[in-house]
Amino acid sequence: MPDGAAASRQHTLRERNLRLVAAAVFEASAPPSRADVAAATGLTRATVSTLVDRLVAGGLVAELPPVAAQKAGRPAVPLVPAGRSVVGLGLEVNVDYLGARALDLVGDVVAERVVTGSLHDSDPREVLARLRTLAAEVVAEVEAAGMRVAGARLALPGLVDVRGGRLEVAPNLGWSSVEPVPELDLRTGDGDPLDVEVANEAKLAALAELAGDVPPSFLYVSGDVGVGAGIVVDRHLFLGERGWSGEIGHVVVDPAGPRCSCGATGCLEQYAGKEVLLRGSGLPSSAPVHAIVDLLRAGDDAALDTVRRAGRALGAALATFVNLVDVSTIVLGGAYAELFGWVGHVVGGVVEERALAAPFAPVDVRPAAAGPHAALTGGAREVLRSVVADPARWV
């Protein structure tokens, strides 16, 4: 509770209730009226009115034209999240692309730039300069349309210290000890510096799932070149002390297994990493995941064996994960989402067998629902979540 650490004054009351009202509007299943919000929050209609007016003036909430319900009484004014007003910016540097995506409070993509191309062993300076150009274009486009950019989140495939915003190491990019925020130096049209935070790619991708129909707590596994995971608890990321939670790629599946680049033997990555999947299926390591799917559809034995082996290893590692953090939903993302038809039941079976809690509460294993470049969406959503969580800063 970092929240309770400050003295509460009258002003604090207002901030908290503003947050409460914003949450009521944003999380409602149908557009609520001021009266509905009052009922939902326990505040009086008088108070809700003044708070809603503030949110409307600040561009976070919009009023729809009053529509007469089928019952007696003055027609209600439905309240909805305001689109095209405030946007969050998701940024990402990954092994084979680079991108920026702006989302508004409705969840619509308002502007986007994605450039593909291998960034294996690339120069951080040069790549971040390219990303800055992309991001600046998106910011300019958004501001030209009269919207405000609330902040940005940068997703990177490596160990990111969230407190210092420092990338310690990203083996697949060949980067180490990079401080991307000053390098990017993003600014709004007015020249004000834009708030940018850095996080691991898998963790931001996990947040993208919250847009869909997913329980409040789950484990997200992103199968890419590396294997990373994000732990979501009550719709919030569980980052650990420095943001290095979820490093599942080097969980030892079998000490007698193949040697890994990390020095140990039998790491999960040596069974379920993208390169291993491709090579095991007889494909070049630069091939897309879809190539494996084609082989699987054709009944290719090597591909089927490799994927099954990966599924068993992944299941074993996830069972350990479930035993240690107790979650009942696992979302398979990245390459595993595409391969879900072949790995899903294998993973589910192993987890069911090995998770101690399984007899009392079965573990649900499902494919990711978010579209491509999920970390871009997750990053942008995270910015917007912080806006809704503290509306007082934006009105």
Added chain:
Amino acid sequence: MPDGAAASRQHTLRERNLRLVAAAVFEASAPPSRADVAAATGLTRATVSTLVDRLVAGGLVAELPPVAAQKAGRPAVPLVPAGRSVVGLGLEVNVDYLGARALDLVGDVVAERVVTGSLHDSDPREVLARLRTLAAEVVAEVEAAGMRVAGARLALPGLVDVRGGRLEVAPNLGWSSVEPVPELDLRTGDGDPLDVEVANEAKLAALAELAGDVPPSFLYVSGDVGVGAGIVVDRHLFLGERGWSGEIGHVVVDPAGPRCSCGATGCLEQYAGKEVLLRGSGLPSSAPVHAIVDLLRAGDDAALDTVRRAGRALGAALATFVNLVDVSTIVLGGAYAELFGWVGHVVGGVVEERALAAPFAPVDVRPAAAGPHAALTGGAREVLRSVVADPARWV
């Protein structure tokens, strides 16, 4: 944020500031004056005064006689947690003992009953009835001395669903599907039901460490018949969805290892469980841990081998744990605390080798500081923490 989910009124302000003031008094390194509290919290001296008066009236805070500092000005009245006023009750049923311990806000043990004896394959009804007697004696003793019992926490060595307060299974007790709270039916002297919550033994023992000099986030491993762990983040337990986090005992260390009672092979418990340690050292499984220490001191080869093997397995499992939840401190409790001189460096070495983050932030492995029956202390402390976290309920 379960806290922000309710409407904030004037009354809420007072509750929050009361909590803030209580925290300032309880967490200060030296007894603070009202003026110190004002400076620390950002509230005015006027407000702090009325809040402190309330805490004093409620028996949570006490005033020491004003002592003249070495500097000019009216001497300050030092504020301290009030002893012998409100107590928390820790309860525990474990494999070889049964106990109840009452702690006051100063941290003193005010009353205690511990009965030893094997509870292997015992009858829950009968054992809980015995615990009720013990607890009732402690409550009576405490109330006779004019103190109030704020609540109780019951520690059990098994899978406890914290939401329903239901013990799903405790293999070493031979218990399953037990609802201990109605069975205990604890009451105050006035006949009011006492608030009792149930939790896993290792998790409450972890909380006992908070009394000492330990960082806000750490992993606690309790080596007993089973091997359990508690995850503490920012001085709070991370329980997982149902309270089943930290089940490290069945992390697979080596798929080619010995078969475990859970059905899998090579579980940590088969390397580092108390029975395995005893048998490996050539002792009967009913022997105390101290017997192993005697053998180790004497340089017994079988014992040294067994303990080293256990240390390596424990280190491997903990490295996985650290990779998944990112903590930089590991506290070894239970049997491992006694054996720390022999396992500590082995565990530390393996963790350092396998934890991905170790090069950037070394992992500190240390023995537990809390005394015997740590779960009793941890449970009682947890009750008191809830009192300080919501003082409005107790004034």
Added chain:
DNA sequence: CGCAATAGTTCAGCCGTACAACAAAACTCG
């Protein structure tokens, strides 16, 4: 067309904190 019902607004009242002035009890220094 009048009445009931519901949404949203206005205004006095209350509560808790801030601010400033004040009282209490020490130290200091001529």
Added chain:
DNA sequence: CGAGTTTTGTTGTACGGCTGAACTATTGCG
């Protein structure tokens, strides 16, 4: 040793924010 200084804790007034009740606005219904 006593007046000025300094710090603590208290008292009283002002102000902001929520509540509750009364009020207006707008619809459906008989």
